[in-house]
Structure formats: C-alpha cells, structure tokens
Amino acid sequence: MKIGILTFHHVDNYGATLQAFALWSFLNSQGYDVEIIDYRPLKIAWIYFRALLPIKRVKSSISETKKIRINEKSLIYISRYWKMRSFLLSHVKLSHKIFYDKKGLKFYHDKYDVVICGSDQIWCTDSFRGYNSSFFLDFVSNETTRKVSYAASFGNTTKLGTYQKEIYTLINQFQTILVRDSNSREIIANECKKKAIKVLDPTFLIKYDTLKNPPKITNKYLLLYVQADMEPEEEDFIKLVAEEQNLTIVSVGRDERLAQINFESASPKEWIGLYSEASYIVTNTYHGTIFSIIFHKPFTVLLPSDKSNKVKDLLNDFGLTNRIFSEKSKAQLFNKQIFDIDYESVSSILESKIMESKKYLIEAILQGEIDSKSKVMLDEIRKKQ
Template sequence: MKFENIIMTIFDYRNYGNRLQNYAMNAILEKYGNCTTINMSLHNTHFWDSHVEVVKERIKHMYSVLFRNDHALEFRRAEKGKLMTKRQIPSNSFFATEYAGFTGRRGCSYNRVVIGSDQVWNYLWLSETELKLRLGSFVSNNHPIISYAASFGVSEVEDRKARAIFQQYLPRLKAISVREDRGAELVREMTGLDATVVLDPTLMLTADKWLEITKGFVSDGDRYVLTYFLGRPSDEQERDIQAYAKAHGCRVRRILDLRDRDTYVAGPQDFVELFSKARYVFTDSYHACCFSILFHKQFTVFNRAGMTGKSNMNSRMETLFRLFDLDSVMMDSGLAPEIDYRKVDRLLEQHRRESQDWLDRAMEE
C-alpha cells in the first residue's frame, strides 16, 4: 500500500496526551492524503522475545479481568489506549526499533515523513539510535521530512552527543515547526535554522470533533471538579481543590490518581469526555490545559514542585499561555481569575489559521 504521509512520534498506550495528539495529527493530515503512524512500541525485537511479550500480554489481560488491584487497573487503562489506537490511528504498516531500525510490511511505501508532535525529541528518554530515528535518519533524500509541533521537552540540550545528532539531522528537514518558544530557540542555537511555533495538534480539532470519539464514560448529571496532576499537589493546593468542590456541590474526580479507582481506568476517549463535562479543572498538565480551552472550562494550573533547570516542563505551558493570553491561570495556590472565552476563541481561530497556513506550505511538494 502506498501512503502519502507517515507520522513519526512517541508511541505510548498509557499516555493520554500522546495518544490524543497522535489521533489529532492523523486527522489533520488526512487532507493531504492517506497516512499512518510508525509503531515504535515494540521494544523487544528478537523473534523469541516478541512471542514472550504476546504471552505476557495475555496473562496481564486475564489478571485485569479477575482482579481490581493497582496493577490490574493500570493494565485496563493501557488496554483502552491500545484499543483506541487500533480503532482510530492506523499504525500497523511501519515499525521502528533501536535494534532493527525502520522496517515496513511487504508492499508498503510512503511519500513523506511528518515528525511530531509531543516530546518526540526529548533526548533524555532516548538512546542515540532512537534519537536519530526520531529525526528521520532512515529517510532517503527522495522523501521530504517536516516536523509539526515537535518538542524537545527540555530547556537545554547539554549532552554533546545529542547536540551533534541534532546538528546533523535537523538541517535535513524541509520545514521545521515546534510546539514551544524555547524549542525554536534551541533549533536556532544548534543549527542557525528558523523554526515556527505552531499549535499542538489537539488544538487544531474543534470540540465537536473531539466529542465524536467519546463513549459515555461519564454518567448524566455527574457534578464534579476534575483534577489531573503529573506531579503531586501540595497540601495547600489540595485544600483549595476540596474547598472549591464543597462550595459548588461537586465531588472530585481524579485522573491518574489511585484514590479514585473508577476514574483511574479512563482511556484516552474517556479523558476527553471527562474534560467536556467537568465543572472546573485543576491541573499541572499541558494537554489538560488544551482540552480545558477547547471545552471552555474554567481552570487553575498549579505550579509543579521540583521541576527546574533542564527538566523544567513549564516552557510548553508558558508558550500556550502566551498564545492565549492566559498567564494568570498559573498559581502556587488559590483560584485563577475567570477566563474570557470570547477572547480565547478569537485567538484560537487566529492561531489555527496561522498553523494551518504553515502546514499547507510545508506539505507542498
């Protein structure tokens, strides 16, 4: 089969933002022809190891059906991410592993590679070989490569070997766009090239488009404040959450928090639905902010403790808030000022047009 475009991104069934941005990236590329995502989830590459992994997955599935402990809940959540990927994101034609490199099923070919989005270039998580793959090292000169909303996930590239890899492979890209202001600065510092800051793919789809994939995970009439933290809220922040919920007659639903076991098993589609029906959102997550914006939710972002220096992930937040003039939502504690969604919507439409215009130009042959 001939694909017009193949997507190179992180492939993680357990990560909400990753699965949803991959779905969105696939959706926005459909206007340029059929596309598929390179499956990079196969860490075991030897024949015997692959069969062992299949057996392990079957055992985990039986375990999750029979039990409700933490491990079983985690597997059920991952299974939902895997099922969503199977149904919504074509990804069974091309594969990439550190051991075997880039491979494709017999008869499959492609015209163009699109790298992104998410922290696809976070070298702290990758071997040198994997970083090269994420930069399109497998692509011949006959196939154009672009990046859309790619992220380094760090504020500095301090490792000399990683810098050398970026300096070698970034100039091979036909067009470079990134998700954060700091990402554009890193591209310029390492290569002298210009990179354009564009919207995360999740923000390129309308709220109505997102609601099409929801499955009725949230019951009618459920009044709740929603939390989604990748760090751990302080005691003061937790008191703020509880105080808001009590004052507004809501319970607290907690994504990715084992204190709320019913919500813990939410898959990517359930994640979208939880945001669409929340009365208020407290978070420290970038994609939680994106979906709060899409569904016009009032929200507060609590600063994440202990995230400084090269591990600081707030650069993506800072860019998002600059684009939508929302600096006031980030707090150490308390409640953010009310968001004017008429203004936010105007900015969203403007940035969508600019991002789409960039993509249209980049995708020209």
C-alpha cells in the same frame, strides 16, 4: 501522496495518544494517504511491558494483602493500556510492520513522499527515553522523501550538549521545521542555525464532538487530572474550590485520595467526555491544560518544574498565565475571579492560530507541489485569517 508519521503513540498517556490521533485525523481529513509508523523502541516498550505484568515477585516478608494490591494496580494499568491501544487501532491507520529497533526502521527509508516527526517531546534528550536519532528521521532518504516536523518539542532540554553536532546535521536535512514551544524554536535557531516556526499542538486542529463519551455522574464535578504528587497547599486549594461550588471531586487516570470518584482506567473517549462535562478542572499536565482550553472550562494549573516551560509558553500565548496556581489563587477564589475566563478573547486568538498552523503544515507537506484541491484549501485558510 503518501505520508508517514513518527511520534510517541505506543503509550498509556492520554495526551500522547490524542496528539497522535489528532495529527493523523487532520491529515486524513485532507485526503492524504497517511499512517503512523508503528515504531516501539525496545527499551521503552520494555518499560511499559513490565508494568503490564499482573504478577510481580515480592519479598516473602511482604504480606499477602500487599501482593494483592500490587496485582490490582497492574490490572488497572493493563486495562488503561489496552483501551489506549484499542482506540488507536480503531481510529487511525498504523503501518503494517512493527519495529522495535532503529535498524528495522530503514525499511521505510523510501516508502513515503513525506515523513513527519510528530508532536510531543520526541526531541527531549533528558527524559527516561534518552536520545534517539530515529525521531530526527535519520532513517529517511533525503533523495526520495521530504522531512518535516510538526509541533515537535525538546521538552525540558535547553542545551544539546554532546548531541549538538549530530542533531545539527540531522535538523539541517529537514525541509520544514514546525515546533510547539518557544524553547524548541530557540534551540533550533541557536544550536542548529535553522529557522523553526511555532505552531499549535495537533490536538487543537480537530473537533471532539463525535468522540466524547460523557460520564454518568449526576452531580456537578471538579475534574482532577494530575500525573505527579501534589503539595499540601495545592490539595487545600482543590478542596476549597469544590466546597465553594458544591462540586464532587473526580480524578481521572490516577487514584487520588481527595477524590470521591476515581476513573483510573478511563478510555480516551471517556477522558474526553469527563473534560467536556466538568464544571472546573485542576491539572498539572500540558494536554490537561490544552483540553481545558478546548472545552472552555475554568481551570487551574499546578505547575511542576519538569513541565514549566511548555505549560507557561502555552498559557502565555492565550493570555492565561493567571491560571497558574500561586498564593494569589485563594484570593481569586474568594472574590470569584478564578471562575471567570474571557473565552471570547481566547477563542479569537485560538482560531487565528489554528488556521495559521494548518496552513504551515499543508505548505510543508506540499513544498511547491500544490494541486488544485490543496490550493483551494490553502485559499480558504488564508481568507479566514
């Protein structure tokens, strides 16, 4: 059976890179011939490409020092982007053809038995990417190929608006719809009149022992992984946690003035390694939260408004909403509660959800065509539930 995955993979984001790798890796481990369709919408590819340019035009009034700073930032971006790309090239199978527009994608209208539109906010109509019907698999033949989603998300989109009619039609061509958050499930139910099942992000489905590249940091450290500016009270909290536990502040993916050590261009393996060895984690990202849970770390989530629904939904599933930063966080810090997470209880919930998510995914792929090998695997999953 041949499977194609369509997702956000042509990015410089650790979470997006690792979710694409994780979905491909899990399916590959089950013996499927699976590849990621190398689709890079030109509009988005250009946004990333512009940041890669090492020299940018600046007004003559800007000092030479400022020009050098701009150049250095671009070089850091190039380094991180290349490490992401190298990771995918060496760890997953990409389609032989690269596509930059929707027309080109039609080449694959009947080349797969199953096409999965993968995790991440691929259905978000409110992001800088805008609405793209390709991620609803409009290029895939309904006669030859099964359409499935796995952990797809509408992100912050809550109403489909002018896109409702078209999305309704496309969604109703799917054989199975698996989403990663309650908001997406409700949109599918209310605006598309279709049943969607909530599953885990694919990064939960695999292990990372062979991938992590631990950092050469001698001191215990607080890992800071943020993608947006922090409020003064959030910065104060981070400094208090570091002082309380005598931790070095380490930032990954971004140069933070709070940090004593910055890893702006860490590779995905180095990023995983930093997570695996951290003594405490502070993040304002969805996948930053996921990997805190995966590695059983004490953590605090700074909750930006643009990610609140998906992060809250994730934390609620594991009974961890108390990890969200609030005015109470400082009180929790001083009585040490902030360092205690009942990961035995979390692991019990997580293991059950992992088995359930794997089962739904395999069943969606097979759609009644269960061979002996797949039957054995599904039986093993059911026994563990």
